[in-house]
Structure formats: structure tokens, C-alpha cells
Amino acid sequence: MTDSVLVIGAGVAGMRAALDLARHGIQVVLIEREPVLGGVMASRLSDEEESFSFAHGVEVPKTQQIAAQKNIEVLTLAEIVELAGTAGDFTATIRQRARFVTxxxxxxxxxxxVCPQVAPNQFQAGITLRKAIYTPFRDAFPSSYVIDIETCLNNPPNYMPCQRCVEVCDDKAIHFEMAAEQQLTRKAGAVVVATGFAVEGSGELDRYGYGSHPDILSYMEFEQLISPVGPSGGFVEKLSNSTSPENVLYVMHDASRFATGCAAAQCDKMADQEIKNIVVLHPSTTKEGDPFGTFWRRIARHSVALVEGEVERIAPIEDDQLRVRYKEANQPLSTTEDYDMVVLTTRAKASPGFSKTAAVLGIEHNGFGFVRAGQTIGGINATSQPGIYVAGCASGLKDVHETIAESKSAAIHSMRHVQARADKADTPIVTGHTGVMIDGRWLTDEQIRKRIESILLNLMQAT
Structure with a gap:
């Protein structure tokens, strides 16, 4: 039996599971396909000052915690290409692309x-630009720069017309002679799938006027705008003229727990900045219904207006204003109002390339492309393969409370398949015993199940 667990994906779910495992003396191999950790919340998870007020007391992992944890091996620009063996004795083959910077x-x-090549910064939803050699944002981890070879003028090793970055690097850290990729092998007793989600492209927003004016934003663009490491330093500003908006329309396309969680957090941020008029246009639902009822309670302390209806048209007008026509529910005529900024939500989907990962792992996914969970022993974390567990949005969209709860329970289930090292643990661990040691107590499978149920109940009540 090995002392390692493989965690695929380093967003909120993957980082939380990795930290919980590492603190109990388990070696974690944390792989992430992007050059830095954090997933869609990378900039927030890397900011030491971020309070995560929307999490309401839930411990959200930070990349600094991962960097400081000696039991976690981080492999970025990496993806799993083969998994052999069975629970307790997996062998993973991992393909890792080169950073070209040490x-x-x-x-x-x-x-x-000095780099001449420019591209949209995907870590800030494309509202800012970066160079071909870059770090996505302040305090990113890993901290070293990375070269986007698709944007770079060079195509190593045979075509190297540009040496500007190499010539000015006093650290001698840039090496285009690195192999473009390498294959690594790691042993693991269990696998945690935490591949997260992705946001639908902006194409579905075109009919609302998205792209016709810089102050018509997708909610992911808005999320990066209000990030502490965003282009405006965490303040809501109009991209058109860098002024603070007084009237903001927030358009929701569904009332799922995920969508309402995002909306509540972003409305909190706007209200804290004392934006005078915030209107949320939402689809047909009831204010008492769950999860919309939770959203209603969270924003009730703010002067946020809720309007049930649908957008019909958004058009730029003079003075950097946006004229919005929408159809309010149960009203015969459309309403027209002017706003300084409009935020449009988009639907979320399974992480790109997840179907390929599922095929490698041999696990089933549902009709929406997410992991089919709850298949065997392991409850909501179980997949169709023993020893492989799922956490967070990899099995469907969830808010931060559900994500953290699932990550903790996935870590607990994974411990059943590994031999923890007492000399590596931050919390007491006893070896040579059947079961799992948590907080100084041995837990049977039944006790593990009850503990997971208790974690889920407490976190749901916290909302």
C-alpha cells in the first residue's frame, strides 16, 4: 500500500482535498493543466488579503498554504494520460509541458x-493583456514566469528568431532547449478528481449586445474586474472610462445554487462599494424557493432591487450609457431604462477535455459531461471505479460550501486506500490499524459516513 494520493485539478476543491490529506501525513501529487494553481478563482486564492466574505466562515484554501506544505508535490501544465492498477495500488502516467523558465x-x-508578443490574459477573462512570457497575476503559484509557446515567436528547438527575453534575463532562468514535454510516473493509493468547471463562451451573449460596448460584461469578466489583483485593484470601474458606475444591471439566466452564489458574492462587492442602484434581473422563480431564497436572504441587507423578467435588448447610447429594454413578468409592456454597466451571466459546463480524462480513468460521466457520482461505497464522492473519488464541481455545479464539504469527504474516503506516514503528519496518526485516524480517533467506515454527513449538514446550515 502506497502513502500517496493523486489529486487532479487545483481549484478550490482540489486544493482543499490536497491540504486535508497532506496534514494527515499523506503524500499528495497535485496536478493542474494550467501554469498556476487556483482554477477559475486563481487570482482570489492567491491573494493573502482576500477575506472570502461570501464563504461565510468556510475555510477556503490559499495557494500559499499549498506552497508551504511539504507533503504536496505540485505539477503544473500537467495532465494524466494513463492509469493502471487498482485501488490502493494505482500507477499514473502524467504528461507535463515545459514552462521554459526555471x-x-x-x-x-x-x-x-522586451517581449514583443501580446495576448489576452485568460486568467483575467481577457479584459487585460499579457505577453508571451508572463505570470498571470501577482502572487501566482508557482511564482516563476511561464512562456506560452503558442504565442511566442520561437518554435523550439529548430526555429528561434527571437532571443530578447534570454538576453535580458540576469537570472539565466529562460531555457528554450528544454524538452517540450516529459512523461512522469507516480504511484497512488487513490485518486481525487477535482477538475472543476468552465464557462460557456460569450457567443450566447451576442444577442444581448455583448461585445458592442466595454461596459457590457460577462460575469467572469466582472469577477476578474473586482478581484484584488484585477485591473482596477478590486474596485468596480467602468472599462470605458475608469469611473465608478452608479447604476448596474445584473442579469441572471438561471437560479441554480451555483448561479445565485456567484450573484450574491458579486452583489455584496458592489454594495460594499456603495453603488447607488443595483438591479438583479432574474428568471421566473419564487423568492422563497431554494436556492433563490438563500440568495434573497443574503442580499436583503443591501439596497438591491430584484426584478423578475428577461432582457430583450441592450444598446449603447451617448455618455457611455447603456439603454436596456426588458420584459418584466406579468407586465404587458416592455420597460426601458439606462444603466452605467450591465453584467451578464453565462451558463457553466464541464471542464474542457474532461471527457478525455474520464476515459483515461475509466469513470462514467453523465449527459452533461460531469462525473457520474454516487456509484459505489463513498456516497456523493464515489465514481464508477473503486478508489477514484470526485469532489466539487467536477460532478456538477455547486456553491463554495458544497464544494468544500465534498472535498473534505473525498479526502476522508481516499485515506482508506493509503498508508499514512506518522512522521509527516501535522495531526496525530497511528499506523498499523484498520481504519482511518482523524483528529486523534480511529474511525470505522460507518463513523466516516456519519462524519461526512455531519460536515455536509453543518456547512449547509451555515448558508
């Missing part, structure tokens, strides 16, 4: 200054 990088920015 850990000797001190982030001096000399390379960034």
Missing part, C-alpha cells in the same frame, strides 16, 4: 518588458 526566476519583469 525556479531561478525572480520575477524581475525584464523579459516581460
Amino acid at each position: 525556479d531561478a526566476c525572480t520575477r524581475c519583469r525584464h523579459c516581460h518588458t
Whole structure:
């Protein structure tokens, strides 16, 4: 039996599961397909000052905690390509792409200054630009720069017309002679799938006028705008003229727990900035219904107006204003109002390439592309393969409370398949015993189940 667990995906769910496992003396191999940790919330999870007020007391993981945890091996730009063996004795083959920049990088920015190639910064939803050699945002982890070889003028090793970054790098950290990719092998007793979700492209928003004016934003663009490391330093500003908006329309396309959680957090941020008029246009539902009822309670302390209806048209007018026509429920005529900014939600989907990952792992997914969970022993975390567990939005969209709860329970289930090292644990662990040691107590399978149910209940009540 190995002492390692493989965690696939380093967003909120993957980082939480990795930290819980590592603190109990289990070696974690944490793989992430992007160059830095954090997933869709990367900038927030990397900011030490971020309070996560929307989490309401739930412990949200930070990338600094991962960096400080010696029991976690981080592999970025990596994906699993093969998994052999059975629960307790898996062998994973991992493909890792090159950063072309070593850990000797001190982030001096000399390379960034001279690089001639520019691309949208995908970590800030494309509202800012980056160079071909870049770090996505302040305090990103890993901290060294990375070269986007698809944007770079060079195509190593045979075509190297540009040496600007190499010439100015005093740290001698840039090496285009690195192999473009390498294959690694890691042993694991269990696997946690935490591949998260992705947001639908902006194409579905075109009919509302998205793209016709910089102050018509998708909610992911707005999320990056209000991030502490965003282009406006965490303040809501109009991209058209850098002024603070007084009237904001927030358009929701569904009332799921995930969508309402995002909306509540972003409305909190706007209200804290004392934006005078915030209107949420939402689909047909009832204010008492769950999860919309939870959303209603969370924003009740703010002067946020809720209007049931649908957008018909958004058109830019003079003075950087947006004229919105919408059809309010149970009203015969459409309403027209002017706003400084409009935020449009988009539907979420399974993480890109997840179907390929599912095929490698041999696990089933549902008709929406997410993991089919609850298949065997392991409850909501179980997949169709023993020893492989799912956490967070990889099995469907969830709010942060559900994500954290599932991550903790996935970590607990994974412990059943590994031999923890007492000398590596932050909390007491006794070896040579059947079961799992949690907080100094041995837990049977039944006790584990009850503990997971208790965690889920407490977190749901916290909302």
C-alpha cells in the first residue's frame, strides 16, 4: 500500500482535498493543466488579503498554504494520460509541458518588458493583456514566469528568431532547449478528481449586445474586474472610462445554487462599494424557493432591487450609457431604462477535455459531461471505479460550501486506500490499524459516513 494520493485539478476543491490529506501525513501529487494553481478563482486564492466574505466562515484554501506544505508535490501544465492498477495500488502516467523558465526566476519583469508578443490574459477573462512570457497575476503559484509557446515567436528547438527575453534575463532562468514535454510516473493509493468547471463562451451573449460596448460584461469578466489583483485593484470601474458606475444591471439566466452564489458574492462587492442602484434581473422563480431564497436572504441587507423578467435588448447610447429594454413578468409592456454597466451571466459546463480524462480513468460521466457520482461505497464522492473519488464541481455545479464539504469527504474516503506516514503528519496518526485516524480517533467506515454527513449538514446550515 502506497502513502500517496493523486489529486487532479487545483481549484478550490482540489486544493482543499490536497491540504486535508497532506496534514494527515499523506503524500499528495497535485496536478493542474494550467501554469498556476487556483482554477477559475486563481487570482482570489492567491491573494493573502482576500477575506472570502461570501464563504461565510468556510475555510477556503490559499495557494500559499499549498506552497508551504511539504507533503504536496505540485505539477503544473500537467495532465494524466494513463492509469493502471487498482485501488490502493494505482500507477499514473502524467504528461507535463515545459514552462521554459526555471525556479531561478525572480520575477524581475525584464523579459516581460522586451517581449514583443501580446495576448489576452485568460486568467483575467481577457479584459487585460499579457505577453508571451508572463505570470498571470501577482502572487501566482508557482511564482516563476511561464512562456506560452503558442504565442511566442520561437518554435523550439529548430526555429528561434527571437532571443530578447534570454538576453535580458540576469537570472539565466529562460531555457528554450528544454524538452517540450516529459512523461512522469507516480504511484497512488487513490485518486481525487477535482477538475472543476468552465464557462460557456460569450457567443450566447451576442444577442444581448455583448461585445458592442466595454461596459457590457460577462460575469467572469466582472469577477476578474473586482478581484484584488484585477485591473482596477478590486474596485468596480467602468472599462470605458475608469469611473465608478452608479447604476448596474445584473442579469441572471438561471437560479441554480451555483448561479445565485456567484450573484450574491458579486452583489455584496458592489454594495460594499456603495453603488447607488443595483438591479438583479432574474428568471421566473419564487423568492422563497431554494436556492433563490438563500440568495434573497443574503442580499436583503443591501439596497438591491430584484426584478423578475428577461432582457430583450441592450444598446449603447451617448455618455457611455447603456439603454436596456426588458420584459418584466406579468407586465404587458416592455420597460426601458439606462444603466452605467450591465453584467451578464453565462451558463457553466464541464471542464474542457474532461471527457478525455474520464476515459483515461475509466469513470462514467453523465449527459452533461460531469462525473457520474454516487456509484459505489463513498456516497456523493464515489465514481464508477473503486478508489477514484470526485469532489466539487467536477460532478456538477455547486456553491463554495458544497464544494468544500465534498472535498473534505473525498479526502476522508481516499485515506482508506493509503498508508499514512506518522512522521509527516501535522495531526496525530497511528499506523498499523484498520481504519482511518482523524483528529486523534480511529474511525470505522460507518463513523466516516456519519462524519461526512455531519460536515455536509453543518456547512449547509451555515448558508
